[in-house]
Amino acid sequence: MKNKIQILIVFLFALAMKAQEKATPIFKNGEAQIVEAFNDSSKWIRTDLWVETTFDSDGDGKLDRMHVDVTRPEQTETEGLKLPVVYESSPYYSGTAKGGTELFWNVKHELGEKVAKPVYVEVERTGKRPIISNSQIKTWVPRGYIVIHSSSPGTGLSDGAPTVGGDNESLAPKAVIDWLNGRAKGFTEREGNEEVTAFWATGKVGMTGTSYNGTIPLAAATTGVNGLEAIIPVAPNTSYYHYYRSNGLVRSPGGYLGEDIDVLYDYIHSGKEENRARNNKVIRDTEMANGMDRESGDYNDFWAGRDYLNDMKPMTAALLMSHGFNDWNVMPEHSYRIYNKAKEMGIPSQIFYHQNGHGGPPPIKMMNRWFTRYLHGIKNNVENDAKAWIVRENDKKDEPTPYKNYPNPAAQPVTLYLAPGAPKAGKLLTTKTSKVKETLVDNYSFSGEALAQADYTNHRLIYVSPTLKEDLHISGLSSIKINAASSKPAVNLSVWLVSLPWNKGKRTKITDNIITRGWADLQNHASLTKSTPLKKGQFYEMTFNLQPDDQIIKKGQQIGLMIFSSDSNFTLLPKPGTKLTVDLNKTSITLPVVGGKEAFAKATE
Known part of the structure; x- marks a missing residue:
């Protein structure tokens, strides 16, 4: 009986102590x-x-x-x-x-x-x-x-x-x-x-x-x-x-x-x-x-x-x-x-x-x-x-x-130049070879996705890399330097970087083929705070970044640079017909490639 009482006392004491315990973060x-x-x-x-x-x-x-x-x-x-x-x-x-x-x-x-x-x-x-x-x-x-x-x-x-x-x-x-x-x-x-x-x-x-x-x-x-x-x-x-x-x-x-x-x-x-x-x-x-x-x-x-x-x-x-x-x-x-x-x-x-x-x-x-x-x-x-x-x-x-950081510390700039091909696809090359000017005609009726997939159209210019033999890792900001002229005092400028061929099957994301993109007003080529109307036929140079990205472009794909005017999902939509002419000799795209020029060469040569 004495042992039972002792056990009961210990049990009650434990309960009392537990009741006094205060809840705290763990x-x-x-x-x-x-x-x-x-x-x-x-x-x-x-x-x-x-x-x-x-x-x-x-x-x-x-x-x-x-x-x-x-x-x-x-x-x-x-x-x-x-x-x-x-x-x-x-x-x-x-x-x-x-x-x-x-x-x-x-x-x-x-x-x-x-x-x-x-x-x-x-x-x-x-x-x-x-x-x-x-x-x-x-x-x-x-x-x-x-x-x-x-x-x-x-x-x-x-x-x-x-x-x-x-x-x-x-x-x-x-x-x-x-x-x-x-x-x-x-x-x-x-x-x-x-x-x-x-x-x-x-x-x-x-x-x-x-x-x-x-x-x-x-x-x-x-x-x-x-x-x-x-x-x-x-x-x-x-x-x-x-x-x-x-x-x-x-x-x-x-x-x-x-x-x-x-x-x-x-x-x-x-x-x-x-x-x-x-x-x-x-x-x-x-x-x-x-x-x-x-x-x-x-x-x-x-x-x-x-x-x-x-x-x-x-x-x-x-x-x-x-x-x-x-x-x-x-x-x-x-x-x-x-x-x-x-x-x-x-x-x-x-x-x-x-x-x-x-x-x-x-x-x-x-x-x-x-x-x-x-x-x-x-x-x-x-x-x-x-x-x-x-x-x-x-x-x-x-x-x-x-x-260790973003962008990937191993990413280095690789500059690619444009070789002609319009109204079909031109080429993206590591060396400058062209002195040609190519022209597109603005028409918002065609979506960016449709333009990227088109084999033949005068509503965009597109330039593609060689088919990748190995995966290529891009990390950071891509930057475009474009030299262009407009047939009107103002023109939309839209730039997409895409992977081709376009995935027409079931996709997990609507943007699987879009690597990155960007938009700009050529009137602001000299200043972001003051736009200047464009003179018809005069060429202007503008450099701007595309959106940051980090993805691996799979082997078997090509990297495509697409330049067009009105983007039907993002920009104002002026009456079709404005002509945008690009000087290929003075236009380039710089990509942040993990491994730099060596990695790009290994993947494309």
């Missing part, structure tokens, strides 16, 4: 693990509130307040547990404009011609309090994080005006991070005065999100706000000029022909109805109408103010970027340019590239290690991991190939 192999005590969603505490900013972007005489929701484990209330925060902000949470092509600009007109504005619409807010979004919650709360969301200015229940890249879209998430660190005020109501504090937060914040939601983490980081330790932007728009223009050319993002910055403004403007007339007048009909310059496509102060590369000096947050090489909506240059600058600045940086289209976060393991290191402070050596991770053609997406 780490294994440098990653935050799912903690059973945090994994019961029925016990999560979910609230919403408003954080006061430092600006009044809707002009109502009061500082704008941002709508924020919080999801946290109950232990942050019952056990005094403090945790870091994973934060996502968006203009999309509360509904977007509904409508068809009437929302977009008409693109069937001559370059530089003024046309009627699209039909502007009002957005009806959707969603119910207190939930703004459920994104990120199931991933991060069980692993020992608090997850918060906020609606960006002028959307949902947040005050203010959407500016699509204006300063308030950087300062809004900054205010939320300041509140998490006790430097800004939070309130229980949009108009009320009852304050609420983030007593449950350690002050360390990581941000992530995709597309516009991936832009906002970068926007916040450029403010240098203390407490934002790490960001993981996925397919972020890092420059609205690069999104709606290309080397001086008015160019739409893929899939959204005729969209421009004012269209996106209307698409997301789901805030207070009583503020919309004023916001429309000040932001859309004045600032955007005067600054976007859809006629010339030139880079100006309006666009410079919406280019986050120009704002990176204060940035300190550790950067893990993700992008698809075949993202023709937010193109891969958006992440490439920011990653390069961050490296120059000495910011801890890694980049993850995959071979698909828009979106696609890094593997959860990579994200977990990143947030574990910079939010929980666990020294897991992530800063010494490979700097670039690329999903190779046969890789599983969660098992990318590591590289």
